[in-house]
Amino acid sequence: MRPHRSTLRLLGSLLLATALGASLTGATAPRPGATDTTSPLDRIIPAPSSVTPGGTPYRITDRTRIHVGESREARQVGEYLAGLLRPSTGYRLPVTARGTGGIRLRLAKGPYGEEGYRLDSGRDGITITAGRPAGLFHGVQTLRQLLPAAVEHDTVQSGPWTVPGGTVEDSPRYAWRGAMLDVSRHFFSVAEVKRYIDQLALYKLNKLHLHLSDDQGWRIAIDSWPRLATYGGSTEVGGGPGGHYTKDDYREIVRYAASRHLEVVPEIDLPGHTNAALASYAELNCDGVAPPLYTGTEVGFSSLCVPKEITYDFVEDVVREIAALTPGRYLHIGGDEAHSTSHEDYVRFMDRVQPVVAEYGKQVIGWHQLTGATPAEGALVQYWGLDGTDAAEKEQVAAAARNGTGLILSPADRVYLDMKYDASTPLGLNWAGYVDVRRSYDWDPAGYLPGAPDSAVRGVEAPLWSETLEDSGHIEYMAFPRLPGVAEVGWSAAGDRGWEGYRERLAAQAERWGVLGIGFHRAAGVPWPSA
Template identity: 70%
Template sequence: MRLPGTLPRLFGSLLLVAAAGIAGIGAGAAPADLTPTVPPLGQVVPAPASVQAGGAPYTLTPSTRIRVDGHSPEARRIGTYLAGLLRPSTGYALPVTDDHLPGGIQLRLRPSEQGLGDEGYRLQSSRGSVTLTARRPAGLFRAVQTLRQLLPASVEKDTRQKGPWKIAGGTITDTPRYGYRGAMLDVSRHFFTVGQVKRYIDQLALYKINKLHLHLSDDQGWRIAIDSLPRLATYGGSTQVGGGPGGYYTKKDYKEILGYAASRYLEVVPEIDMPGHTNAALASYAELNCSGIAPPLYTGTDVGFSSLCVPKAVTYDFVDDVVRELAALTPGRYLHIGGDEAHSTSHADYVAFMDKAQAAVGKYGKTVVGWHQLTGASPVAGAVAQYWGLDDTSDAEKAQVAKAAQNGTKLILSPADRVYLDMKYTKDTPLGLDWAGLVEVDRSYDWDPGAYLPGVPASVVAGVEAPLWSETISTSDHIEFMAFPRVLGVAELGWSPASTHDWEQYRVRLAAQGPRMAALGIDYYRSPKVPWPTG
């Protein structure tokens, strides 16, 4: 399906040329030599807003320097990050300097460039230099991700590779469509270490994802230390789906994740799911149960059977303690309170609970995020609802969400039958679930967030997010196989102008990412719908 508008004529022609080349390789044609090809300007994911190709390419050489604004420590840090990416494969020294001489790779912060916003950038490539310009450091970091993709895929390898290292000539000017472009990792059903989360952060950053939503609690495990309620982590975090050892993040661990995410310009959105999905908490503290009796720890995958005891005052002491400590740890603006599948909570109790939980979030200076069932209660001013319904979700439920949106509640779109990364690609996919249907790569891409929900003003769509639930996911290889390449499509829906959204052109650019993902060691799904290079 072609969404309204088309790519600029030059960009489209470049993609068609690339498609012909990829198809030729797939048909068995052998390349003339092993010299890396120069990716066409604009053949990146997400698609840039504006591409003006032309002029001689820039070539990295042993004498190339990375020149940054001397007055900006963040520009220097981004330059150092870029040098660290490029040195292993090129073998070049790539010193980071602030000498302001011409040539090399120039990183420039220009606060006067109002049109670039907080994350936009301009990349200008010519024979003499490549210049990255942004208004804010986040934009400079996003520009670096584009620069990476304009170099041959082998630049991502951690051993020295054969050049030349060329960047096509021309200018890219780029700003995001949405300010919220997220990915969620469920660390509750299966626990993932700090190192595993960092690896996922690096992979997401390449495609300009800017939010990492961590699902920190559920029936199967509590994953964040709370000093005032230590058994939540030490006991509630002691298992996982299938009965494994589980685990949890100390506050030091959590701060390490936050710091690493911030260095990649991702904001962490922590989630404590309430009042349902709380068996790990109920098992840890008997007084949170209406009966006063703690249930056993749970290692299955059923949902909807647990609930905090809404009438008890101690429940809100618990909520206050958890929100207070988590808010104090988290510099980002959002705190997610879940609210989905509270089947064991009456509607009246649900509304009463969500009123108090939202008040606690506001008390500690954070913005409420909840799953879209929050719209069935009373969303506070400024609250954000995360929609995870399906194409065939009832009209009444969609109307409830639309009414809240019309009253000012912002929406994050995560339709399960489009962007839930734990859904199987096909019936034969060895991992994942299929309750929301089968979600191939084209289905995860081929929809428009701005026009997805009837009655929802486009202006209230904050962005998109791709959740990865972990009932069947327990290793980094599992994460990568289920997330890649679908998360690239979600990243593009969040970043690129609606006019660039076209499956036939996207699949060509996606195919070109195959060698890059392989060079990064990402175990991605080779969808038959994408013309991956085979040479």
């Protein structure tokens, strides 16, 4: 996550509003009467595996229907597509089991894998074929990007709604393409999380990692330890009101993410980053004294009491309740910056806790410091070091990878979305350096960590920590335009990527973001259209 550092001051709200007002020019909607053109087949993000342009374009009209066959899963994707298209086109776009022409969503056996698809477009219609529902959904995102940006409006627009002729064949390079949202330093509502989910889905990301606990706030209701949420969740960085998700809130986030084919990965950070829990229950402290709630930004000062047996009762209760709420395969147990825990206690703690996660049917994920203990069989570790991280630390992680531990790559000086773009950025931090849009894109996960086999790399994830972020506008300003680049790093083969082509495709996304109300950073080096 981040090294020990001095307490950071939050930016003053008036100064911040002034600075962002000058920067969020990317939210400008297209001019009235502006001509909107169809995107070429190869202008989408992430870059597809194969594009064969040619043939007559297809035009969506008031006679278009969406055909989904008898599959319930295909019908769900079809209803999602219709919901995207109806407001702006004004067309009925009925979703039917059978028919010819129009838009056809087809599940069939073939070389598509779990998330691949094929899109064929021509005069008579569009067919998206996939082996699994996730592939159909990703194909719909491609179709969405091929349509004019005006399709994102929630009121009727003039069109025309034309898709170029040809074929796109596509599948992801990595199975793990994630984004992490820190809801602990500042709390974000269910509606704000859903908005971010929709933005992730547009670029074919498939994991939402929620950082649910930290020193500044505990954000998920636990019935067996109710003060975790009601007291431990009652504040945030800077002393705001905080908040927490009820179990129904969390279920709704999980449901909504699943409808966009994202898997929610909950994180409870242990044994450090636990002041909110320690403040809520005195008995979790070695001295039996609860510390005060914390609203600063220091790290590394808190730890569960490893020798106490109640610590493991607490961990088991939390794991049991969160596992029961989470249909996904993974549970993230943190494990970073446990500076107040001795190495011996850290190893002892992880040896006790990892089997508990397995007992409740989940696969362990930890930050890469987990490799300082013994990762459980099948565990994944999330590497957040820098290009310049000490070689011995990198080798410790690489050795675990050679022994079968999978890697999620989140190098902080590449894909930490809370890092400032440059010295003038009004939000974010810079302990990992400045991370401009090219730096977040122009790297290759294969071979990134010396000594780690490429086969150990499961994919990439872009964390967004929230010390300085308070609302969706802040999230979007830091995530865009870097997030689509990280999505492409995870999806597209190395040979299909290149900065010069990407910067043109990225600039073409600006109009769509404007319609969607996404206030983005107009990063240098990208030929953005005039505001």
